[in-house]
Amino acid sequence: MENRRVRVRFAPSPTGPLHMGGVRTALYNYLFAKKHGGDFLLRIEDTDQTRYVAGAEEYVVDALKWCGMTIDEGASVGGDNGPYRQSERKPMYRQYAQQLLESGHAYYAFDTPEELTEMRERLKAAGMAAPQYNAVTRSGMKNSLTLSAEEVKKRLDAGDKYIVRVKMPRNEEVKFEDIIRGWVCVNTNNLDDKVLFKSDGMPTYHLANVVDDYLMNISHVIRGEEWLPSAPLHVLLYRFFGWADVMPEFAHLPLILRPDGNGKLSKRDGDRLGFPVFPTNWKNPETGEQSSGYRERGYYPGAFNNMLAFLGWNPGTTQELFSMEELIQAFSLERVGKAGAKFDFDKTNWFNQQYLRMHNGSELATQLKPYLAAENLVVENEYIAQVCDLMKERATFVQDILKEGPYFFEAPTSYDEKTIKKKWKEQTPEHIRELSGLLKELPLFDAESIGACFKSFLEAKELGFGAVMPGFRVSVTGLGAGASMNDIAALLGKKEVLRRIEVALNSIKK
RNA sequence: GUCCCCUUCAUCUAGUGGUUAGGAUAUUACCCUUUCACGGUAAAAACAGGGGUUCAAUUCUCCUAGGGGAUACCA
Incomplete structure (x- = not known):
């Protein structure tokens, strides 16, 4: 156990594009794996066929690639533990459900969706806020615990639809140690008989995830906090299967929250909060709706990663700029915080600015x-x-x-109105024309010479910078502000500068 | 409602049983500068509240409040 090879998986469900929260989960998995010389797997959790969205899987692969995360094993690259798409693993799950059925940790249930709704409605009417299919209510439902063995066999033989539910034990404390949160303890009385195997022959997330993590030898499950409430069920499942000794360690990451008000950042936020929530552009194949991504907005993947890494983690030093390699070196789950982090768009831009300067x-x-x-x-x-x-x-x-x-790149076609209004005085054309004449005579048209020429012109005319510079600038650039005019003029070249001045003098009217 | 998790400046966060509670982003001021930026120097800005434990709690503990998550034949 202790020296087990580190193997982690990022396991998105292909129901749409990944959002930044998903990318961060992938990133933490990746950093952790690489830090420990382990493997980073990509597994597609597509057990809900009704929610499949075309292009989602390709999107995930492409987004991870853009971010610089290399998949060691999994969907899109293959490996020895495949297939890595749960829909393609479909035949493998039945036997595990069977195993639980046989050991008495699970049971068949034949209730129709209508009957389930009816039960919930009834209990709600009786004052129960969230009715559950559990140790108490299952006795009133149609399942292999309430039906006779013959009746169950008859239904099964007749091909009746059924699902398999976990038989949640009564009044047991389930404890596990989360790397980020420490000991988490839940009483099974608060847990329900979750569906493990659906009537369409597919496992639910709970079963598939445990079985696959076991089969793929996953050593650490690093996922979002939204999974914390079902973690006890997963722990129990490992026990029921007899896999407790190889159960992965858990690390439940804090969520990324919306900067406005509250709630976790979600795919549905799209661009409506004033910033992209997706790593790359996405077009919904059904509605045609477009959402922008960081990549297309011009962010550097390094800046994006760096920002994401710091949303919930920090190195404990004042260093903030980290390359992927440095992140790998510095990363540890112990330094991941417990509280949700509100996304800060300003800081994201700051990171990009820093990267641009490099x-x-x-x-x-x-x-x-x-x-x-x-x-x-x-x-x-x-x-x-x-x-x-x-x-x-x-x-x-x-x-x-x-x-x-x-x-x-192009001569100005218009001139900043505000600057003209404030700085283009009666004398200006005359000054500019004179300056132009001096510039024309410069043997060397570099920034220094231009600066010197400008200065001596001012001195000769006893003028201040403010009297001539703005006019000069607006004539050449069309704008009232920008980089050093000496540099700009030198770059543009004498011919172009003189030409622009000529054009400006002829077109600026006041 | 119930269960679980969380709580340091506006935001991301560091931090310790005794600190002037540190940094970054954003904000403001000043400096630099022809201008706009950049840069520099400052400023303002936080331990949710209340009990305990202790000589001493931001730090340990309990309660309250607030926030978040989960409560599907979704993941």
Whole structure:
């Protein structure tokens, strides 16, 4: 047990795209596995065929890949413990249900959905808030505990629909030690006879998950807190099967909460909270509804991971920027907090800004190119790189460089009204024209020379920066603010600068 | 309703039986600067409440409140 190989699984249900909470669960699993030199498996939990959504599995695989998580074994890559899709494992589960039936830990139930609803309605009317199929109520239902052996056999032979329920023992304390929460203790009187095997021949999550984790030799189950209430049932199942000695350790992660009000972040939140909840774009195949993803919004996978890792975990130091490799080294489940964490979009952007700065101009140029191409701007790499170097400190996303500095790629077609209104004085055209004439004579058109030229012009005319600079800027860039004008002008080149000034002087009217 | 889990600045969080309760994001101010950013320096900002235990509790414990989760032939 102690030196068991670490094997963890991420086990999403393909009912739609993964949301960030799911990605974080996958990430913690991945980090834990890699930290301990273990395996990260991907298992598709598609036991509910009615909820299957086309493309969901591909989405998950693609999203994990984008985030930089490599699947060692599982759906999309294969392995020795397959298949890794529960629907394809369907024939394997029946025998396990049978085993429980034979050992008396489970029983057949023949109640129709209508009968179940009727029972619930009746008990609700009697004042029970959440009626359960349990040790008390099962005696009034149609199952192999209340029906005679002959009747049960007759129904089974006749091919009547049935399900298998766990026979929850009475008044027993189920205890298990969660890595994050410590000892968790629940009395079985509060647990119900959960369905293990459905009438369509598929297992429910509870059975499938325990059987598969056992068969796949999973050492640690790291999943969201929403599973905590059913963990005691799973523990019991391991015991009933006689697998208690190889039962995985549990770690129930705190949930990611919505930044507004309360509640956990869910797929349904889409973009309506003002930020994406999905790692990558998603189009609902049924409704056609589109949801945006972090990838397409221009976030770096590293920044996204880094942000996610810190939502519920921290290294105990003041370091906040971690590469995947560093996260693996630093990660431990012991440092995962217990309380739910509200998602902070501002901080997400901050992480991205930090990541953007780690890239040099030519790397950013490569990243920016697609955005330029989308605007039909064809520019030389070297030039883009210089623009990026100049602009990166004011960008959170690469595309901000284009957004904040369109003038690097196209001459302005309009001029910022506010700046014109406030800074374009009567004397301005005259000053700009004079400055233009001086710039024209510069033998070397670099930032330093331009700066010196500008300064000597001001001195000669006894003018302040504010009297000329804004006009100069708006003439050349069309904007009232931005990077150093000396740098901008140098990058643009003398010819272009002079040309733009000419155009501006002819078109700016006040 | 019932069961389970949780509770440090607005947010993510560090932390210890005795600390000026630390950092980051966001906010504000000042500095730098032609401007916008960046950067720098500051500021404001928290131990949910009430009992215990203790010389001493943010820290241990109980209760209350608040929040979250679960309560399906869904995962």
